Amino acid sequence: xxxxxxxxxxxxxxxxxxxxxxxxxxxxxxxxxxxxxxxxxxxxxxxxxxxxxxxxxxxxxxxxxxxxxxxxxxxxxxxxxxxxxxxxxxxxxxxxxxxxxxxxxxxxxxxxxxxxxxxxxxxxxxxxxxxxxxxxxxxxxxxxxxxxxxxxxxxxxxxxxxxxxxxxxxxxxxxxxxxxxxxxxxxxxxxxxxxxxxxxxxxxxxxxx
Amino acid sequence: xxxxxxxxxxxxxxxxxxxxxxxxxxxxxxxxxxxxxxxxxxxxxxxxxxxxxxxxxxxxxxxxxxxxxxxxxxxxxxxxxxxxxxxxxxxxxxxxxxxxxxxxxxxxxxxxxxxxxxx
Numbered sequence: 001x002x003x004x005x006x007x008x009x010x011x012x013x014x015x016x017x018x019x020x021x022x023x024x025x026x027x028x029x030x031x032x033x034x035x036x037x038x039x040x041x042x043x044x045x046x047x048x049x050x051x052x053x054x055x056x057x058x059x060x061x062x063x064x065x066x067x068x069x070x071x072x073x074x075x076x077x078x079x080x081x082x083x084x085x086x087x088x089x090x091x092x093x094x095x096x097x098x099x100x101x102x103x104x105x106x107x108x109x110x111x112x113x114x115x116x117x118x119x120x121x122x123x124x125x126x127x128x129x130x131x132x133x134x135x136x137x138x139x140x141x142x143x144x145x146x147x148x149x150x151x152x153x154x155x156x157x158x159x160x161x162x163x164x165x166x167x168x169x170x171x172x173x174x175x176x177x178x179x180x181x182x183x184x185x186x187x188x189x190x191x192x193x194x195x196x197x198x199x200x201x202x203x204x205x206x207x208x209x
Numbered sequence: 210x211x212x213x214x215x216x217x218x219x220x221x222x223x224x225x226x227x228x229x230x231x232x233x234x235x236x237x238x239x240x241x242x243x244x245x246x247x248x249x250x251x252x253x254x255x256x257x258x259x260x261x262x263x264x265x266x267x268x269x270x271x272x273x274x275x276x277x278x279x280x281x282x283x284x285x286x287x288x289x290x291x292x293x294x295x296x297x298x299x300x301x302x303x304x305x306x307x308x309x310x311x312x313x314x315x316x317x318x319x320x321x322x323x324x325x326x327x328x
Contacts, residue, residue: 050271050326051293101313104274114291115274120309123274 014207018152021063022142024095026108026181027054029135029158032189043191044155044199046139054139055108058099062177065140065154067091091156091183091197093138097176108136109161109179135160138181148206156198157186256286265297267328268306276324281305295328303327 031052034045048054068090074083100106103125104115113126141153159181168175185196202208258277262285270276270289277288280302287296298306311322 049293050269053271053273053292102311104272116277117272117274118277120278 016144016204016207018142018144020142021060021095022140022152022154024057024060024063024093025054025139025141026057026136026159027139028052029137029186031137033137033155033157036189037191041192042199042201043157043189043195044139044153044201046137055105057095057097060095060097060099063093063095065091065093088197092162093140093154093156093159093181093183095179097179098173100174100176106176108134109176110165111161132160135184136181138183145204148204150202150204150207152200152202154198154200156181156183157189157191157196159183258286258288259296260285262297262299264300266300266303267295268298268303268325269293269295269328270325272324 025046027046027048031047031049033043034047035043037043046054067088070087070089072085073081074085075081097106097109103112103123104117107113107115107125111130113128115123115125117123135158138156138159139153140155141151143149143151161179162182163178163180165176165178168177183197187196271292272289273292275288275290277286279286280299282301282305283299285299285302287298287302289296306325307323307327309324311324
């Protein structure tokens with residue numbers, strides 16, 4: 001059959017398709033990643049401690065990971081564009097959250113004050129200024145084959161919730177929209193430049209060569 | 210003593226012979242209220258959190274919030290100042306502290322969600 005296949009070495013993509021959002025975990029940036037680094041010098045994973053617990057976001061939807069890139073054309077008046085230079089500025093994890101509680105977890109996303117819980121009955125929290133000196137590691141694993149445990153995960157080293165949030169109070173359920181974790185470069189933990197924003201790990205015994 | 214004095218004024222002591230002469234029928238006993246008696250003002254003492262006590266065990270909070278609570282056995286008030294803070298807890302309260310859990314955790318959490326741990 002004639003398919004127009006090029007000659008020589010060809011790397012084709014895997015016939016694997018993902019659906020559904022990953023879980024999203026985050027932890028105070030003051031903690032170190034679980035693998036700090038691993039045997040291959042990759043920094044990734046979270047390990048919760050009493051002082052730095054790992055938070056698991058509840059019901060999320062409309063999840064996407066995007067990036068902010070500055071693109072400058074090398075444009076010559078003589079021949080037009082000869083090239084383009086790009087700079088990755090940041091990455092952004094965007095999602096909608098339908099879980100409101102507990103407030104002491106939500107406060108990290110909404111920029112609320114330190115909470116007080118009284119007698120296991122009351123949870124009190126203030127809406128004040130935004131603390132700009134808190135960053136988080138964000139970890140989003142997606143198991144795409146439950147039988148074999150194949151997974152893909154994203155680890156972002158230094159993130160901060162940014163942008164204005166909106167709490168939609170509709171009859172179809174409350175939703176917090178406008179939530180974004182912006183990932184910055186982390187040059188403080190001996191992380192190599194090639195991983196300065198984050199790391200992607202995939203585990204797939206049956207598919208990886 | 211004040212009430213006793215009032216009773217004596219209203220019903221002075223009489224010799225047995227005179228009692229019969231002055232005896233009257235009393236339909237009902239009316240309580241005598243001292244006009245000078247005032248309601249007592251009770252000052253409730255504010256709880257003294259983390260009061261130094263004997264027979265304690267160190268407990269660490271895993272809850273990322275200031276947590277004010279009372280020991281269910283001893284009734285002592287405790288306050289934990291955020292995740293990782295350590296407080297001396299009465300031995301009698303320790304089991305109950307260690308059994309406290311997040312009651313409605315959701316979504317893929319694999320940890321037992323206990324709120325406290327032994328140091």
